[in-house]
Amino acid sequence: MKSTTGEKLFYGINYIVLLLLGLSCLLPLVHILALSMSDAHAIMSGRVSFRPIGFTMESFQALFQGTRILDSLKNSITITVVGTTLAMIVTILTAYPLARKYFIGKRFFMLAFLFTMMFGGGTIPNYLIMKSLGIINTYWALWLPALVNTYNLLILRTFFVGMPEEVEDAARIDGCGEWRLLGSIILPLSLPVLATLTLFNAVGFWNSFLAVLIYINDTHLYNLTVLVQNMIQSQSVLQEVVASQMIQADDTAQITPEGIKAAGIITLMAPMVIVYPFVQKYFVKGALLGSVKG
Template sequence: MKTSKGEHVFLAVNYVFLALFGISALVPLINILAVSLSDSSAIISGKVSIWPIGWNIEAYRQLIEGTRIIYALKNSIIITVVGVALSMLFTILAAYPLSRNTFYGRRFFTLAIVFTMLFGGGLIPSFLVIKELGLINSYAAIWLPSLVSAFNMMIMRTFFLNIPSELEDAARMDGCGEYRMLLQIFLPLSLPVLATLTLFYSVGYWNQFLTVLLYINDAKKYNLTVLVQNMVANQQLLQQINTFQAEDSVSMTPEAIKAGAVVILLLPLMIVYPFLQKYFVKGALVGAVKG
């Protein structure tokens, strides 16, 4: 089918707009990376834009030697890996029965879960529940409230509903039970939505901030997000970092140290995303076709 001149103009304008929008989002990240790798004098004089001036990695060395950023990175990885594993497990176990026509009360439980997307208990009741359960100062206080996202569960449920019923009928004729049906039929066909929800949960757990401040009292258990926020907001902490530098090292500006911390915070997700990106659009769209 031949496209009209108006359609060509629309596509051209659309591509230009999306390109400018992408550049506007990318330039600040490039600038932060350039600042973290630049010389202090160039940063103070405001010469750094998108390319480092006076290449050095002193800011990263001071971060590693003068702060608990490695321990915070380890804590973030533990929170994210364990949290994503638990959330995906319980999301699958919730979505599968709600997608089966044979499940009694399926409509009631689905509406009850959707209700939680509209109304919540609030911050204070949630804190009191976590306190009464004895989960304060443990990562379980982070994992439990975020265990199942109703939105993500509905996406997976809808994806399961789109799987042809003929596959299920054929599997049942071969004597396939519910657990084997889920493990050998549904999950292998659900890689796009599994990758998409893994990315959703990963971003959520990696960026946990308020829940860590509320429930974690031990600074040694802080994740990377909280540590970086403290560094950005606390000028005194940045000055203390410089006291840990060696005699022959170069003094770095607070801007370079803050930029390095932000880069370390963003880097893991930027590395993981390209591997899941090819499943992202397909998983999100197919899981939202029908309800």
């Protein structure tokens, strides 16, 4: 069917607007990447735009040698891997029974979960609960409240509900119990939505910031997000690097706070950017399957 002039104009405007929006998101990241790889003189003179000038990796070297970024990176990986694993296990074990017709009381539990989307206790009650449980200054204060995300639960439950009943009937005829049905039949057929929810959880835990500031008192337990934020706000990054005695004093002239901060931002973003392409093919498919069916 041939497009009319109005449709062509409409699509053309859409493409232009989307292109501008995409560039508005991409160009600042390209600028930060260029800053992290540019010579100090080029950064201080303001000549760096979207490509490195005087290519150097000294900002990254100073970042990794003069700060606790490796410890913070290890903390971020621990928070993300353990938190995502626990959240996915609990979400699956919660969504599966809620998707079964024969589960008694599923309406009550669904309403209870939906209630949490509209009303919350607030920061102070949550803190008091964590304190009463004795998990302040531990990562359990980050993991426990995020074990079940209601939005993710609804997506996964809707996907389970939309599965053909014939698949379950055939499995039961072959002698599958509930656990084997879930592990051998349901989950392998749910890889797109599981990959999508895993990405949602991983990004959430990786970017944990406010919860870390509230529940974690030991600075050695801070994750990468908090460390980079502190670096951005601090005006004494170079002094911290020099005080670490890991970079010679005569090399500090080649390092700028802006370059170190840019290197920290790139380090923070890099793991998620690397992981995303591996699950991108499942992303749209999984979200649509879990939100449209049922």
